[in-house]
Amino acid sequence: MWEDHEVKKPCPFIAVEGAIGAGKTTLATMLAERFNFPLLKEIVEENPFLDKFYQNIEEWAFQLEMFFLCNRYKQLEDTVKNYVSRGMPVVSDYHIYKNWIFAQRTLQGNKREKYRQIYHLLTDDLPKPNVIVYIQAELATLLKRIEKRGRSFEQDIDPGYLERLIEDYETAITQIKAREPETVVITIDGNTLDFVEHPEHFEQIVAQIKEHL
Ligand SMILES: Nc1ncnc2c1ncn2[C@@H]1O[C@H](COP(=O)(O)OP(=O)(O)O)[C@@H](O)[C@H]1O
Numbered sequence: 551m552w553e554d555h556e557v558k559k560p561c562p563f564i565a566v567e568g569a570i571g572a573g574k575t576t577l578a579t580m581l582a583e584r585f586n587f588p589l590l591k592e593i594v595e596e597n598p599f600l601d602k603f604y605q606n607i608e609e610w611a612f613q614l615e616m617f618f619l620c621n622r623y624k625q626l627e628d629t630v631k632n633y634v635s636r637g638m639p640v641v642s643d644y645h646i647y648k649n650w651i652f653a654q655r656t657l658q659g660n661k662r663e664k665y666r667q668i669y670h671l672l673t674d675d676l677p678k679p680n681v682i683v684y685i686q687a688e689l690a691t692l693l694k695r696i697e698k699r700g701r702s703f704e705q706d707i708d709p710g711y712l713e714r715l716i717e718d719y720e721t722a723i724t725q726i727k728a729r730e731p732e733t734v735v736i737t738i739d740g741n742t743l744d745f746v747e748h749p750e751h752f753e754q755i756v757a758q759i760k761e762h763l
């Protein structure tokens with residue numbers, strides 16, 4: 551149980567967010583290790599639609615978004631059962647809202663409306679993270695990191711798509727701040743803070759998070 555407080559604060563459910571390649575998985579893994587919290591990690595490599603999606607977004611968007619949604623729903627259901635409902639902290643490399651951020655960008659018309667209804671049915675009653683670590687990164691940074699990560703199906707991602715996602719994330723974070731004032735949002739400058747190469751940058755982030763735990 552999480553009972554390490556003089557003033558009662560909620561048990562940490564931390565989500566690391568940011569656009570593709572911002573450094574979510576890397577930072578979430580480092581934070582989980584540092585705080586000794588269980589890590590909830592995105593399933594990417596086994597996704598059967600990602601490759602096809604990047605070749606033809608319009609054709610494959612609905613299948614891909616549904617696959618991500620169902621996978622994350624199952625993962626979060628397990629996380630709630632195993633950790634959150636038992637008062638145990640957890641760190642995740644995504645927020646469930648990510649599904650809707652992407653779906654608004656990739657789906658149109660009837661399919662978007664069908665997806666919206668299913669998204670709300672599945673997620674409205676799920677516990678949401680109470681701390682969001684948002685890694686803000688510009689296009690040049692994302693492109694560099696995507697190249698560094700080297701997944702073949704991501705190497706030809708349209709920079710315009712990434713640019714729009716950067717804007718979508720900015721909008722989404724602003725909306726979350728307004729809608730959920732109780733959620734702590736910590737914004738990290740992913741362009742200048744290099745927590746991979748510079749341990750002192752990581753320590754800076756840890757100190758910022760500790761203030762809210
Ligand atoms: N702050 C950083 N500085 C330098 N390289 C980074 C940084 N964060 C992540 N990386 C590298 O960039 C690539 C993408 O990071 P990753 O954590 O997979 O991003 P995301 O999960 O947001 O898509 C990886 O190769 C990782 O090692």
Ligand SMILES: Nc1nc2c(ncn2[C@H]2C[C@H](O)[C@@H](COP(=O)(O)O)O2)c(=O)[nH]1
Pocket residue numbers: 568569570571574575592594600614615618648649652653656704
């Ligand atoms: N269309 C969507 N694509 C998604 C979603 N979640 C992840 N992704 C893509 C983006 C990357 O190519 C890859 C891994 O994601 P990272 O954010 O960890 O880089 O999968 C989604 O919900 N919809």
